[in-house]
Amino acid sequence: MxxxxxxxxxxxxxxxxxxxxxxxxxxxxxxxxxxxxxxxxxxxxxxxxxxxxxxxxxxxxxxxxxxxxxxxxxxxxMVRAPSQPALPGVKHVVLVGSGKGGVGKSSVAVNLAASLARDGAKVGLLDADVYGPSVAHMMGQGAARITANEERKMLPIEAHGVKFLSMANLSPAGQALVWRGPMLHSAIQQFLKDAAWGQLDYLIVDLPPGTGDVQLSLTQTVQVTGAVIVTTPQDVALIDAARAIDMFKKASVPVLGIVENMSYFVAPDTGHTYDLFGRGGSRKLGEQFPLLGEVPIDTDVRQDSDQGTPVVLAHPDRPAAAVLTQVARNLAGQISIRSLSSLPDQLTVV
Structure with missing residues (x-):
């Protein structure tokens, strides 16, 4: 039988x-x-x-x-690792980037990590926005300090089921970093290779805006599974997002999908939907990239970030939280598709 x-x-x-x-x-x-x-x-x-x-x-x-x-x-x-795992113990490195600031990239990265962890994945989160780190605050750990183990490797801070590292937990609050490119490269190397990440299914990396030194350092340091592009519907944001896509293309990093943030607003009193910034503009970036989701404007996203709990955990029934949860699952699906190419034709079965 x-x-x-x-x-x-x-x-x-x-x-x-x-x-x-x-x-x-x-x-x-x-x-x-x-x-x-x-x-x-x-x-x-x-x-x-x-x-x-x-x-x-x-x-x-x-x-x-x-x-x-x-x-x-x-x-x-069981999240399957590609033929060349990104780092020892880390199966997939996923970059979350944008062509410009102010599109909610860090909020998306934090909620992706929290949602994947809540679903049962082993997740790390690296705040690579060295000049403007915000992940620690959004994770409710702005005052925490990074320590090291006996092997002198940095120990990631844990919050909401996610291991994370941020420059905000190394430097005094409010202090500006005035670093040149080689110093940035060294910091990224340390965050990736001199940290005790342990066993991770996904390491989500929150990139700084633009197409600069940090992005290049990351793509040259580790095997990246792919990138997620966060944009808003306005044409000016889409133009910058297209530049980010071109950068990843030149670095041979697959684009796993697009997240259109602040896509629309649902009035809480009437339920009527308003397309404040021209919803759906991200589809102009081309049909070759999956649209992972259109995230509505929701004040809870901002309030929960300020209070240190991702909205997918604090208010999972809110419209933005529901979409972000689905975005995380759609992303996980795209990663599985990418991993399939490295699987043998027939696997051992029961």
Whole structure:
């Protein structure tokens, strides 16, 4: 009967990877007892955006097997590393960038990290905006200081299930850093390679605005899985976002998707939607990049950031939080698609 169950599961494709669950090695167990088929599916990410569809497709396929009267599906998850992991213990490095400041890039990066961690992934967050670090404040750890272990490696600070490092936790509050390019490169090297990140599924990197030294240092230092571009709908923001995309293209960093932030506003008293900045403009960047989500303007995002708790955790039912959660899951799906190219054609299965 095990063979019959596995044969049925070979007809079920992962809706993003477009290969069947068995050849992808996603079936950990499949057994039948008392008319009930029990299956454990190991997803390629705990933040799988199409988990519900997979469960429905598995149930539908197994109910066609003679003797199966009911189906119980349970899930695990294992984020697969590419053929060349980014850093020891770190499977994927994802850059969050923008062509200009003021588009909410850091807010998006913090909420992506918090959402992925809440879904069960092991997540790190690096604040690479050396001149204007804000991650520590948004994570509620502005006063914390970075320490080192016995091996003299920096110990990331932990908050909301996320390990993070920020220059704000090394330098006195309000002190300006006047550094040249080589000093920036050295700082980025230390944050990446002289830190005890441990085992991470995703290391989210909040970049400074623009296309300068920090971006170049990162792409030259580690194997980057891809980049997320944050923009707002206005033409001037889109022009700058296009420059960021061109920079990543020249650095051979895939663009995993676009996040259109401050896309629209929903009036709390009437529920009416207002496109204050011309919603949907990010689609002009080209159909070749997935639109991960359109995040509405929401005062809770700002208030929660000021209070040190990402909105996806503080107010998960708010419209912006719901979209940011889906953005994180869509991003995880895009990373899984990228990882597929490094997988063998057939994996060991049960």
């Amino acid at each position: 095990h063979d019959a169950l596995m044969a049925a599961l070979r007809t079920v494709n992962d809706p993003e990877l477009h290969r069947d669950l068995v050849s992808l090695g996603m079936i950990e167990a499949a057994e039948l007892g008392g008319g009930v088929a029990r299956v454990k599916v190991n997803l390629t990410t705990p933040a799988c955006p199409l988990k519900g569809k997979i469960e429905g497709d598995v149930r539908e396929a197994l109910l066609k097997v003679p003797g199966v009267q009911d189906v119980v599906v349970t899930f695990g998850a």
